Amino acid sequence: MNSPAEVAKNYLSIGKGKSNTPIPNMFLLAFMAGAFIAFGGISSTTAAVSIPLASVAKLVGAMIFPGGLAMVLIAGSELFTGNNLIIIPVLNKDTTAGKCLMNWLVVWLGNLVGGVAVAGLCVASGQVSLFNGALATSVISTAVGKCSLSFGQAFLRGIGCNFLVCIAVWMSFAAKDVVGKIAAIYLPITIFVLCGFEHSVANMYYISAGLFCKANETFAAAATEAGVDMTNLTVGNFFGANLLPVTLGNIVGGAIFVGCIYWFCYIKGKNVHAE
Template sequence: MSFKSPAEVTNSACSVAVAKCSLKFYQMLLLGILAGAYIGFGGFLYTVVTQDLSKYAGMGLSKLLGGASFTVGLMLVVIAGGELFTGNCLIPIGIMKGCVTPGAVAKNWIFVYFSNLIGSILLAYLIFYSGLASELVGANALKIASNKMALAFGPALFRGILCNWLVVLAVWMSMAAEDVASKIFSIFFPIMAFVASGFEHSIANMYFMTIGILLRHNEALIAQAGLTDQALNVLSLKGFMNNIIPVTLGNIVGGVLFVAVFYYLAYKDKLSD
């Protein structure tokens, strides 16, 4: 076959877990900042593509094309190189095999998560000061951020689970691919599916919500977005935390349980020593 079998990918995932847990602090910091920014680039492109598309193509096609545009974020992470918290929800497979410790995984998650946050915020500020988040794009950014921060805990949690099930599957399938073109296709469809479906990604939300908070005092954009006072009030640090906590928890469950645990249990008898 021109790609790795699921059993072979399971072995590769264990090797990747060892490599990721062996990264030095500065490597996790730099690669985590890059990954946060890369996902932010996907988020900004999504905002640009969907700013008025539903008016011409309908809501369904708008979501589909928006999801397709967002895939560039994970492509940059996987192919150019980056450390992404949601993708790293796969590495607990190394704990189950016994090749990495829970402490090493926790250290990677903590360093990478907050490095992703730095990269996401950095990208949001760069977009804000570039002036590109104006008119319809800025209004769309405000609506996206407000909708995310208004989500109740339960829906945010379950959308986070569904999201990272697909995101980690995209990473899993990209590990099966033997060439760059195959990796791109492996990433494209699961990521397009999660975005078009309306699932919630913690690192993407770091960008979306930060740019929304930065734009919340722009009266012209608020009027263009048609936000009510209630929708506007959620654009705050409290709204940020109300979303990011359940979505992050959901992302962990989705990636660890439905990919790492399930595939380890399915193929543990075929793992190399």
């Protein structure tokens, strides 16, 4: 197992490498990560939807979702929230702020395309019609809830989420084998989902899937019959009321509360640099 100081030192090279990845590769790897997280999202909802006790359903879904991040880390891809840690080599002058921001932009967009693509696949294939359409109603209800948060709520939940996600990524770098990496991410990711914190990349799937279901007359009618008010579920709220504040919160939670603190504690003044 790598110590926290060793993880910090190793991430200097990892983050520098991420910031220097050619943009086409960066985008394609980000597409993969968006898809991986989306598959984690739909499997989580599918597992939880038919459980009547809400707290148990939430726990079951939270226990399934980490599979998405496991695919991101083990299969190889680029995830915006995890890449907020690139602030570490930036602070250490091993890469530039411009390269970091470019990575965040390209990866965010690639994650968006991957998440929306899987959402479209799930709705077009009829996967969300499982359990007599109850899954589609749940998908719509989840999206409505995310689009109904205030800016402040979404921002703060974004901070809580990416604090835990980046801690999970950090812990995975402490492990030296696949089993250890999966075990390391499992509890922090389960905790963030169970608490209802907001993950920008997951929401790229969750809300777009809700929008696709809303556009389907059968799914929309079922949701209305179930008492779901879809007024707030719009493309404008997708980006303005959710993705914007959640993304900003994710940056604060990951880059500042994890990246900056660990750089200060383990790297600042140590005269270590990326290899």
